Amino acid sequence: xxxxxxxPPTTAEQGQAPPDIETMRETTRRVLGPDDAPDLLPxxxxxxxxxxxxxxxxxxxxxxxxxxxGPRPYSVQTYCALACVGEARRKLxxxxxxxxxxxxxxxxxxxxxxxxxxxxxxxxxETAS
Numbered sequence: 401x402x403x404x405x406x407x408p409p410t411t412a413e414q415g416q417a418p419p420d421i422e423t424m425r426e427t428t429r430r431v432l433g434p435d436d437a438p439d440l441l442p443x444x445x446x447x448x449x450x451x452x453x454x455x456x457x458x459x460x461x462x463x464x465x466x467x468x469x470g471p472r473p474y475s476v477q478t479y480c481a482l483a484c485v486g487e488a489r490r491k492l493x494x495x496x497x498x499x500x501x502x503x504x505x506x507x508x509x510x511x512x513x514x515x516x517x518x519x520x521x522x523x524x525x526e527t528a529s
Contacts, residue, residue, distance in 0.1 A: 424457045431511040454510040468524040481520040
């Protein structure tokens, strides 16, 4: 069976603007708060909206980081970025529990992995230039 060596087009190849990392980081800050304290919950009305925003950001950023890391020779930086992509995909596949606390925990996990992906996106972009 033949395998395809083509990669999905990046946003630059599609003529789209690059991911808005600052907006993504602002969303993570709103979920995590200034101290990421477990007893400080975001407002209940915002949790589901913020979680949906985080999911959307992850769905945009995962292919970007995977594509940017993919064609590079293997290095620690590439390996870590691809591991983070795998972790982000795993976290997207998990459904939150029904309680407010469970939804907040899930949103915070999404926020942390999004923040890490933003870091990898920026680092990989620096080495590409």
